[in-house]
Amino acid sequence: MAKKRVFSGIQPTGNIHIGNYLGAISRWVATQKEYENIFCIVDLHAITVPQDPTELKSKTRELLGLLLAAGIDPDMSTLFVQSHVKEHAELAWILNCFIPMGWMQRMTQFKEKSQKQKEQVSVGLFDYPALMASDILLYDTDLVPVGDDQKQHVELTRDVAQRFNSIYGPTFKIPEPLIPQVGARIMGLDDPTSKMSKSEDKPSHAVHLLDTPDEILNKIRRATTDSQKEVKFDESRPGINNLLVIYELFSHKSRQEIEDHFAGKGYAEVKNELAELVIEGLRPLQERYKELTEDPNEIDRLMEKGAEKVKPVAAAKVSEVKEKVGLARICQG
Ligand code: TYM
Numbered sequence: 001m002a003k004k005r006v007f008s009g010i011q012p013t014g015n016i017h018i019g020n021y022l023g024a025i026s027r028w029v030a031t032q033k034e035y036e037n038i039f040c041i042v043d044l045h046a047i048t049v050p051q052d053p054t055e056l057k058s059k060t061r062e063l064l065g066l067l068l069a070a071g072i073d074p075d076m077s078t079l080f081v082q083s084h085v086k087e088h089a090e091l092a093w094i095l096n097c098f099i100p101m102g103w104m105q106r107m108t109q110f111k112e113k114s115q116k117q118k119e120q121v122s123v124g125l126f127d128y129p130a131l132m133a134s135d136i137l138l139y140d141t142d143l144v145p146v147g148d149d150q151k152q153h154v155e156l157t158r159d160v161a162q163r164f165n166s167i168y169g170p171t172f173k174i175p176e177p178l179i180p181q182v183g184a185r186i187m188g189l190d191d192p193t194s195k196m197s198k199s200e201d202k203p204s205h206a207v208h209l210l211d212t213p214d215e216i217l218n219k220i221r222r223a224t225t226d227s228q229k230e231v232k233f234d235e236s237r238p239g240i241n242n243l244l245v246i247y248e249l250f251s252h253k254s255r256q257e258i259e260d261h262f263a264g265k266g267y268a269e270v271k272n273e274l275a276e277l278v279i280e281g282l283r284p285l286q287e288r289y290k291e292l293t294e295d296p297n298e299i300d301r302l303m304e305k306g307a308e309k310v311k312p313v314a315a316a317k318v319s320e321v322k323e324k325v326g327l328a329r330i331c332q333g
Contacts, residue, residue, distance in 0.1 A: 004142040006035040007175075009042040009082070009135055010067075012060040013051065014198030017206035018278065019186035021070065022249045023147030027180055029071035031145070037077035038139055038310060039067065044082045044089060044131060048124040049117065049199075061299050066209055068302075069289035080306030082135065087314035092127070092134035094321055098167075099130055099160050108152060116199075133157035138314045140173040148184035149195060151177050168324040183249050189223040192238035210286060213279045220275040231262035231270055240267060247274050250281040 008028060010020065028039060041063050046056060060081060067079060082088050104110070107129055114121040132153050136144055137160075144154050154177040161172035186196045190204045200206065204222045211219070225239035233244050233255050247258060247270070262270055293299070322329075 003034070003036045005038065005140060006031070006143045006145060006178075007038045007040070007136050007139050007141040008145050009040040009045070009132070010063065011046045011198070012041050012043055012056065012063040013046045013049075014059075014201075015206070015208040015210070016063065016066055017186075017196055017198060017208050018246065018282075019147070019196035019206065020198070021209060022183040022186055022246065023180060024145060025067065025070050025072075026249075027145050027178075028077070032071075032073060032076045035143065037072075038141075039072060039077055039079050040082050040135060041067075041080070042082045042132075042135065045128060048122055048128050049113070050120070061296065061303075062293075064299050064303060065289055065293045066285075068292050069285045070209075071285075074302055074306070078306050078309050079302060080310055081303055084303065084307035085311055085314050087138055087311075087318045088131065088134050090318050091138055091314075091321060092131040094325060095133050095137070095160055095164070096127065096130045098164055099133075099156070103156055103159065104129060106152075107156070109149060113199075129153045129156045130160075133160050136175050137161055137172045138317045139310070140313075140317070141175045142173065143178045144175050145178040145180075147186075148179055151179060164321075171321060171324060182245060186246065187238060187242040189219055189242075192224055192242045207278060209282060210289065211282075216279050216282070217272075217275040220278065221271050223271060225267050229266060231265060231267070232259055240270070243270055243274055247277060250274075250277045 006028070008024060010016070010024065016025075028037065041060055043056065043060055046059075064079060064081075068074070072079060104126060110126055110128065113125060117125070132150075133156060136154070136157050144150075144157075146154065154175065158174050161174050165171055165174075188194050188196045188200060188205045189207070190202055196206045198206075204219050207216050207219050220243070223239065223243060225243070226237050228237060228240075231240065231244070233241055235241055244255075244258060247253075248255060251258070253261075
């Protein structure tokens with residue numbers, strides 16, 4: 001039987017943190033053999049908010065290096081940069097014309113992000129989900145492994161695909177979101193009531209994948225917890241709960257084992273042991289990242305190879321869509 005196709009994306013903005021790693025990247029790596037995989041660095045999504053051009057370019061390369069270092073194997077997974085395949089923007093425009101404004105206005109991520117930006121909000125940020133739908137639908141994707149925050153966008157993708165199919169006949173595959181049971185929403189260390197986020201720049205908010213051991217230790221020691229003592233998984237105590245979830249994912253131990261291990265111990269011990277676990281958990285990735293980035297040309301070669309591989313698939317889908325919608329082709333001869 002043919003393998004199911006997975007597509008997912010990640011923005012090359014800010015610093016990639018353990019929320020991105022535990023909620024998405026590590027899952028992509030874990031199921032790589034099971035599926036046919038396409039992973040995209042979504043730089044067109046990144047420019048929906050202001051970016052420094054030099055930094056955006058370097059973050060795009062850094063992210064490709066990090067994905068490889070985390071274990072994405074270019075022989076099993078195709079990795080490419082969104083702006084290298086023009087069909088993403090082209091299909092997004094067409095999909096725009098099939099998405100009612102009301103659907104977009106319901107997107108909670110836009111509401112949150114636009115509140116932060118106030119009058120600087122771009123039309124691109126509002127339209128972000130149409131571009132994401134285009135990413136997914138171009139490749140007849142079966143499964144979209146993402147964190148909890150992207151679920152609503154995948155649902156909108158399904159809705160627009162269904163709407164288009166109902167007008168023009170079967171064109172797009174209807175994708176399913178794949179959300180992890182644990183770690184779908186890692187919370188900020190400084191504020192465990194809000195999601196760990198790349199756009200948050202408070203120094204103790206997130207552990208980044210390239211943080212030094214000292215940085216990791218300090219951030220985790222400073223993490224906000226409550227004044228209770230008992231070490232238990234308990235969603236009504238978001239601070240300690242978040243630290244224990246991170247512990248669970250890095251240690252691969254069961255919740256019972258973890259609670260037994262910390263019985264009679266305090267939050268300080270949890271923090272110290274967790275920091276050690278995260279430092280050791282990220283060490284191999286950090287070492288591989290150093291080796292991989294010694295030859296920056298290799299990163300560029302991979303980017304090019306990935307884009308070349310997916311271009312024909314994307315082009316075929318866009319040409320099918322254009323034909324159905326009635327966009328005339330120039331007939332030669
Ligand atoms: P982005 O770049 O914000 O995040 C990349 C992935 O990390 C997940 N994630 C988290 N998971 C758990 N806890 C957190 N605190 C946390 N923060 C982020 C995200 O859910 C995501 O899976 N719109 C997407 C990128 C995108 C995309 C796509 C994804 C563009 N096109 C097509 C899937 C399919 C985004 O901004 O991800």
